[in-house]
Amino acid sequence: MDPRTAVSPPPGGGLVAPAITASGLRRRFGSRWAVDGVDLCVPTGEIYGFLGPNGAGKSTTVRMLCALLTPSGGSATVAGHDVASDPVGVHLAIGAALQATAIDDKQTGLEHLELQGRLYGLRGPEIRRRIAELENLIELGDAVKRPAGTYSGGMKRRLDLALALIHNPGVLFLDEPTTGLDPVSRFALWDEVRRLNRESGTTVFLTTQYLEEADELAERVGIISDGKLVAEDTPDALKRRIGADMVVAHVDGDAESAAVGLRALPEVEGVDVVGSEITARVGDGPTAVTPVAVALANAGVPVQSLTLRRPTLDDVFLSVTGQRLAGDQAHAELATAGGAPR
Numbered sequence: 001m002d003p004r005t006a007v008s009p010p011p012g013g014g015l016v017a018p019a020i021t022a023s024g025l026r027r028r029f030g031s032r033w034a035v036d037g038v039d040l041c042v043p044t045g046e047i048y049g050f051l052g053p054n055g056a057g058k059s060t061t062v063r064m065l066c067a068l069l070t071p072s073g074g075s076a077t078v079a080g081h082d083v084a085s086d087p088v089g090v091h092l093a094i095g096a097a098l099q100a101t102a103i104d105d106k107q108t109g110l111e112h113l114e115l116q117g118r119l120y121g122l123r124g125p126e127i128r129r130r131i132a133e134l135e136n137l138i139e140l141g142d143a144v145k146r147p148a149g150t151y152s153g154g155m156k157r158r159l160d161l162a163l164a165l166i167h168n169p170g171v172l173f174l175d176e177p178t179t180g181l182d183p184v185s186r187f188a189l190w191d192e193v194r195r196l197n198r199e200s201g202t203t204v205f206l207t208t209q210y211l212e213e214a215d216e217l218a219e220r221v222g223i224i225s226d227g228k229l230v231a232e233d234t235p236d237a238l239k240r241r242i243g244a245d246m247v248v249a250h251v252d253g254d255a256e257s258a259a260v261g262l263r264a265l266p267e268v269e270g271v272d273v274v275g276s277e278i279t280a281r282v283g284d285g286p287t288a289v290t291p292v293a294v295a296l297a298n299a300g301v302p303v304q305s306l307t308l309r310r311p312t313l314d315d316v317f318l319s320v321t322g323q324r325l326a327g328d329q330a331h332a333e334l335a336t337a338g339g340a341p342r
Ligand SMILES: Nc1ncnc2c1ncn2[C@@H]1O[C@H](COP(=O)(O)OP(=O)(O)OP(=O)(O)O)[C@@H](O)[C@H]1O
Pocket: 029, 033, 034, 052, 053, 054, 055, 056, 057, 058, 059, 060, 061, 176, 209
């Protein structure tokens, strides 16, 4: 089903309005377009991953969708409220855990939760009930009564997420929720996002620069580069689009000239070169490896390594932008997080 034109009927019949829409959404800072004409349609109940490198425009998009930043052009609605004409409606309908957490080191976790509940108009008993419901997520134990200044990064993230959820919002925005978290806290937060979505039907709009996070969590992924949405689909469909297999060669010497021979091979659907790495998209890996190796040998460029693997979202990013999304740092962090990106 194309979510732009139709969304799943609820059990009681009728059509569900999309949770998030954007049409030509733009934002300029000075002469630079940080977000340059983004269209979105996120159905209610979806986990949508907004994937892109540093500076691509993810946070700016989220801040506009959360009605915290005025768009320079285009329009957007969240939970049926227009971000420009009804920002208060948007604020009441959403929860947001953004990059700059508003946690005061001097206040305890409990004080933060109680204050947040009151800000959303909840009464004492309701606040206590919500805190009890969110206990699983917070997992702070007795630390909930300690000042937040004593918390680890993971504990602060969990508190921040609980603060975003205190009023049971229908739409949750998470801006790079696991950046800087250790692997255990990262996986725990993924589980919590999945559970929320499954049990409460919460729509989740999540930005990330981690391929693995988008792959694992998101039902659909939008890839943003230089303020533009350059690809959007399910992770599997995005990967299928660029070919069945990838043959990746690391070479000594002129990778561009070595790639010329590969492009002429009938087994090769496309070739991308980044530094000394040559990535050939092929229909059938086992059949293509030998001709690729022979073509590289004929080019006279020494080959350091030749590997065959399935496409990743990084390969999708490379095929649409000509650049790798995962820099060395992101790769290193992913490796620590439990393996190479898929
Ligand atoms: N308040 C601002 N004033 C000027 N430029 C800004 C401002 N906010 C963002 N930008 C610029 O807009 C571009 C997009 O930034 P944005 O924070 O949306 O990217 P991002 O994809 O969220 O990256 P990151 O992962 O680093 O947060 C960047 O070039 C950034 O420097």
